[in-house]
Amino acid sequence: MEVITKIKEMQIVVDYLRASGKKIACVPTMGYLHEGHLSLVKRAKEIADVVIVTLFVNPTQFGPNEDYNRYPRDFAKDKANCEQAGVDFILHPEVQEMYPSGYNTEINIREISKKFEGAFRPIHFNGVATIVSKLFMATKPHYALFGQKDYQQTLVIKQMARDLLIDVAIVIAPTIRELDGLAKSSRNIFLSESERKNATNIYKALELAAEEIHKGEKRRKVINGIMHNVLRSAGAFHIDYAMSADADTLDEPEEFLSGQRIVLLIAAYLGKTRLIDNYIVSLPSSISSRPERFENF
Numbered sequence: 001m002e003v004i005t006k007i008k009e010m011q012i013v014v015d016y017l018r019a020s021g022k023k024i025a026c027v028p029t030m031g032y033l034h035e036g037h038l039s040l041v042k043r044a045k046e047i048a049d050v051v052i053v054t055l056f057v058n059p060t061q062f063g064p065n066e067d068y069n070r071y072p073r074d075f076a077k078d079k080a081n082c083e084q085a086g087v088d089f090i091l092h093p094e095v096q097e098m099y100p101s102g103y104n105t106e107i108n109i110r111e112i113s114k115k116f117e118g119a120f121r122p123i124h125f126n127g128v129a130t131i132v133s134k135l136f137m138a139t140k141p142h143y144a145l146f147g148q149k150d151y152q153q154t155l156v157i158k159q160m161a162r163d164l165l166i167d168v169a170i171v172i173a174p175t176i177r178e179l180d181g182l183a184k185s186s187r188n189i190f191l192s193e194s195e196r197k198n199a200t201n202i203y204k205a206l207e208l209a210a211e212e213i214h215k216g217e218k219r220r221k222v223i224n225g226i227m228h229n230v231l232r233s234a235g236a237f238h239i240d241y242a243m244s245a246d247a248d249t250l251d252e253p254e255e256f257l258s259g260q261r262i263v264l265l266i267a268a269y270l271g272k273t274r275l276i277d278n279y280i281v282s283l284p285s286s287i288s289s290r291p292e293r294f295e296n297f
């Protein structure tokens, strides 16, 4: 495994690999790797010949009062984990390398980046889209892998790749969870013991809402209310949002349609730690649309 810090060097390597017919997979991360990231590496190894993990805590996706400085970093541990997971290259650039002085361009994804996470973190998705496009330029991957945990981010990145005609297949892998359902996240280390216990209620809220949808609940506000109730009764949560929306467009109809794929999205603070999670569920196809003559069978 090789660690590369310079973009030019990375580009020379990937040009050579592409010319040799190798398929490249890139796993963009902000480091402090956990099993969620390593599951992306595993999947990347299954679909490509060469795996590049990028480790870069991207300043432009953090708002002024967010946790950029506090974001956990442990390069030595990340390097050991990557080595063990069979990663071929780590790209670990300095901020100055990704954003050289005079840098003056950013990518703005309209619509899908403005609601939910975007409403609470207004510059976040511009920062994500900008850095991910730069990482694509640096690593020229055939495949790029992201976790479903950052659901809205996956939609933003797909939209960006489509709109900018970037020739990369975006692969989304399932969220990896602790035994009690809490989604693995680099920020989980900030939780105190009692916050950690309480945090499982986010998954409980998602599961309960999903269960009601499975039973046929289609009223958006009722679904949202179920999630809010679980978090409120758990106490201690400061809820940014607990919402349901169309899983592809993030539209929010009053009532979902039979068979519609719905995403349940939660962002909430426990103390100073902001946690996000989501769940995809489909509303059952309606039996009332069956022809009447079959109804008594």
Ligand code: PAF
Residues within 6 Å of the ligand: 028, 029, 030, 056, 058, 061, 128, 131, 132, 150, 153
């Ligand atoms: O999901 C993340 O870790 C980051 O948002 C990403 C995609 C690596 C961009 O900095």
